[in-house]
Amino acid sequence: MELLCPAGNLPSLKAAVDHGANAVYVGFKDATNARHFAGLNFTIDELRRGIEYTHDAGSKVLVAINTYPVESGWSDWQCAVDTAAELGVDSLIVADIGVMDYACSCWPRLPLHLSVQGSATNEDAIMFFHDHFNIQRAVLPRVLSVRQVANIVRNVDIPIEVFGFGSLCIMVEGRCQLSSYLTGCSPNTYGACSPAAHVRWEDRDDRLEVRVNGMLIDRFEPDEPAGYPTICKGRFRVAKQTYYALEEPTSLSVLNILPELYRAGVAAIKVEGRQRSATYVAQVTAIMRAAIDACVADPEQYQPQQEWQAGLARLSEGSQTTLGAYHRPWS
Amino acid sequence: MNTKTTHKTKLSLALGPVLYYWPRETLLDFYRQVRHWPVDIVYLGEVVCAKRRSLGYDDWLSIAHSLKKSGKKVYISTLTLLEAGSELGLLRRICKNREFLIEANDLAAVYRLSREKVSFVTGPAINIYNAHTLKKLVSLGLQRWVLPLELGATELASIRDAVPTVATEIFAWGRLPLAWSARCYTARAENRSKDECKMACDADPDGRLMYTxxxxxxxxxxxxxxxxxxxxxxxxxVADIRRYGVDVLRLSPQSRDMDAVVACFDRIRCSRVPNTDDLATLETLASIGTCEGYWRGKAGFVPPAVVEARL
Structure with missing residues (x-):
C-alpha cells in the first residue's frame, strides 16, 4: 500500500520525500489543477528540480491536471499535459474526458490516473475511463463506505487509490457547484472553493462574521476558532435548528481503519493538502508512513498509536477527525 | 441540425425528471396531467436517491408508454450517484431496454450504452465543459447534452462553434441541483443517519430550505x-438562447403551478420576443425568487439584470 503526499512547493515536496512518501503530487501555477491558490504550486523550473529530487530518492512525481477546461482555456490544459510529459513526470492525474483523450493519444506511454474530480464512484464509471483512455489507477471520491471500496477493488482490473487524511470534501468531487453558485468560481472551472477575493471577515458586536460574496457562511463567538469559509462547513438554519447543516469543520482520517483498507486491496493512500505548509506535510507524511508500515507488517495486530492520533488531531480542521463516508453511520 | 437554420426552428420544451420524493399517487396524477401539456420531451425515473421507491422501474415504464401514446418523446433518466451494487444492477437493467432512449446521469450509463452501441443523451451532471469532451462522447453515441449548470452563454457559444451538429439542451427553469453527497442532509436535519432516514424527504415536495x-x-x-x-x-x-443554437429548454418540475410554468414557456418559445406578462408571471411562480447569473457568466445566484439593477 503506497503513500501519496501533497506538495504545493519545493520545500513541501522535499518534506514529503524525506519523510517516506512513495509519491508526491503537484500542480502548475494556474487553474489546471484543483488547488489553484495564490503563491502555491510549481513553475517549470521548480518542477524539473522537484522531479530530480524525487527520482533520486526513488519516489515518483504525479502532476494533477484535474480541473475542467472550458473551450477558451483549452490551450492551458494542453500545454500543462505537454509540459509535464516532456519533463518526465511519472503520471498525470486527470478528470476531464477531453484532456484525458488528448493525453492518451499524444503521450500514450505516460500513465494516466483518474482524478477524484472525475466523480467515478462505481466500477462501470471507472471501466469507462479504463476502456477508453487506458487509465492505470482511479482515485475514489470521498463518498464510499469501506465495503463499497472493497467491492470496487474486487470488480475492476486497475489499482484503486483512496483518501486517507486531510480536508474532507463531503460532496462528490467534480459534481459540486456550491462555490460557483456564490462566486462564479468552482473547483471544476477555477480549481478552488470560496476564492479569497470573495471572502470578507467582519467584526460585528464582538462576533466575527464571514461572508462569501455577501452571503453569511458563519458567525464565531470571541473564543471560537474560525476556519476557512467553505460553504459545506458553514453554520445555517433549517426549520428552528441552527447547526452545521452539511458538515462540521473536521478532517478525514483513516488511521483507525487502515487494516480494513489494506485487506480490501486498496493500492494507495492519498493525503490531501497541497495548500499546507512543509511542516504540515512532513508531520502528516511521517505519521502516515509509520501507520502504513505497521499495518502492512501485521494487519491483525495493528493498533493506531496514541501519538499518531494526537499528532493528526493537532493538524486537523477544528482539531477533530472523522471517518467520513467510510463509516456508514456518517451518511 | 444546421446551426444557420437553428434560430428559425422552434425550441423544444423538455420536462426534467422529478428531483423530489413525491408519493406514488402524486406522481401518477402529475404525469396524467403532463400528457396534455405542450412539452415535447419528458424525462422519467429516479435520479437522486435509490431509496425513493414510490414508483418502481415497471411503473415508470408504464408511465413512459402512456406519455409516448400522447405524442411525447420519452427518455428514462438514470441515477446520478451510483454507489451500491444494487444501484448498478438496476442501471444495467435500464440500459438493456431498447424501447426508450436513456438520459445518462453518470458515466456508468455511458459505459454500458456505448458498449452496446446504443445512442444516448446526457443530463447536467455529466461534465461536458469543452468541445473535446463533447466530440469524444458524440463518437460514443451521444445525441444531445445538457450544458453544465455553472457554464453560461459564452462557453456554450464556443462549444457550439466547434461542434455545431449535436443537439443542445439547457436548464431553463428550476432550482439548480448544485451538489451530491453520500450523506442525506434531510435525514441529518432530523438527527437521523441515511440508513435510518424513514424517508424524511417525503415531507418536502420541493426540498427543505436552509437559511443563513x-x-x-x-x-x-x-x-x-x-x-x-x-x-x-x-x-x-430565450431570444439569445435560440440564437446560440440551443434546441431544448429543460423545465425542472416543482410541486405547484408547473402547468403554468410550462404554459408561459410555451408562449415564450413561440414568440420572437418574450411577452412581459409571461415574464412577470414566471417571477411569481418561483417560491423564493429567480436567478440567472450562470447564463451571464456570473455567480449562479445573481438575480435577473432588472432586479440586480435595483439592489
Missing amino acids: LDDVPFLVLNGIQIQSALTQNLAPH
Whole structure:
C-alpha cells in the first residue's frame, strides 16, 4: 500500500520525500489543477528540480491536471499535459474526458490516473475511463463506505487509490457547484472553493462574521476558532435548528481503519493538502508512513498509536477527525 | 441540425425528471396531467436517491408508454450517484431496454450504452465543459447534452462553434441541483443517519430550505442533493438562447403551478420576443425568487439584470 503526499512547493515536496512518501503530487501555477491558490504550486523550473529530487530518492512525481477546461482555456490544459510529459513526470492525474483523450493519444506511454474530480464512484464509471483512455489507477471520491471500496477493488482490473487524511470534501468531487453558485468560481472551472477575493471577515458586536460574496457562511463567538469559509462547513438554519447543516469543520482520517483498507486491496493512500505548509506535510507524511508500515507488517495486530492520533488531531480542521463516508453511520 | 437554420426552428420544451420524493399517487396524477401539456420531451425515473421507491422501474415504464401514446418523446433518466451494487444492477437493467432512449446521469450509463452501441443523451451532471469532451462522447453515441449548470452563454457559444451538429439542451427553469453527497442532509436535519432516514424527504415536495444565520434562504436540502433556494429562470434570455443554437429548454418540475410554468414557456418559445406578462408571471411562480447569473457568466445566484439593477 503506497503513500501519496501533497506538495504545493519545493520545500513541501522535499518534506514529503524525506519523510517516506512513495509519491508526491503537484500542480502548475494556474487553474489546471484543483488547488489553484495564490503563491502555491510549481513553475517549470521548480518542477524539473522537484522531479530530480524525487527520482533520486526513488519516489515518483504525479502532476494533477484535474480541473475542467472550458473551450477558451483549452490551450492551458494542453500545454500543462505537454509540459509535464516532456519533463518526465511519472503520471498525470486527470478528470476531464477531453484532456484525458488528448493525453492518451499524444503521450500514450505516460500513465494516466483518474482524478477524484472525475466523480467515478462505481466500477462501470471507472471501466469507462479504463476502456477508453487506458487509465492505470482511479482515485475514489470521498463518498464510499469501506465495503463499497472493497467491492470496487474486487470488480475492476486497475489499482484503486483512496483518501486517507486531510480536508474532507463531503460532496462528490467534480459534481459540486456550491462555490460557483456564490462566486462564479468552482473547483471544476477555477480549481478552488470560496476564492479569497470573495471572502470578507467582519467584526460585528464582538462576533466575527464571514461572508462569501455577501452571503453569511458563519458567525464565531470571541473564543471560537474560525476556519476557512467553505460553504459545506458553514453554520445555517433549517426549520428552528441552527447547526452545521452539511458538515462540521473536521478532517478525514483513516488511521483507525487502515487494516480494513489494506485487506480490501486498496493500492494507495492519498493525503490531501497541497495548500499546507512543509511542516504540515512532513508531520502528516511521517505519521502516515509509520501507520502504513505497521499495518502492512501485521494487519491483525495493528493498533493506531496514541501519538499518531494526537499528532493528526493537532493538524486537523477544528482539531477533530472523522471517518467520513467510510463509516456508514456518517451518511 | 444546421446551426444557420437553428434560430428559425422552434425550441423544444423538455420536462426534467422529478428531483423530489413525491408519493406514488402524486406522481401518477402529475404525469396524467403532463400528457396534455405542450412539452415535447419528458424525462422519467429516479435520479437522486435509490431509496425513493414510490414508483418502481415497471411503473415508470408504464408511465413512459402512456406519455409516448400522447405524442411525447420519452427518455428514462438514470441515477446520478451510483454507489451500491444494487444501484448498478438496476442501471444495467435500464440500459438493456431498447424501447426508450436513456438520459445518462453518470458515466456508468455511458459505459454500458456505448458498449452496446446504443445512442444516448446526457443530463447536467455529466461534465461536458469543452468541445473535446463533447466530440469524444458524440463518437460514443451521444445525441444531445445538457450544458453544465455553472457554464453560461459564452462557453456554450464556443462549444457550439466547434461542434455545431449535436443537439443542445439547457436548464431553463428550476432550482439548480448544485451538489451530491453520500450523506442525506434531510435525514441529518432530523438527527437521523441515511440508513435510518424513514424517508424524511417525503415531507418536502420541493426540498427543505436552509437559511443563513441572518435568515436569507440560501440552499435547499433534497436528500443527498443540495439545490439552490432560488429558481433559475432563463426565460428572459430565450431570444439569445435560440440564437446560440440551443434546441431544448429543460423545465425542472416543482410541486405547484408547473402547468403554468410550462404554459408561459410555451408562449415564450413561440414568440420572437418574450411577452412581459409571461415574464412577470414566471417571477411569481418561483417560491423564493429567480436567478440567472450562470447564463451571464456570473455567480449562479445573481438575480435577473432588472432586479440586480435595483439592489
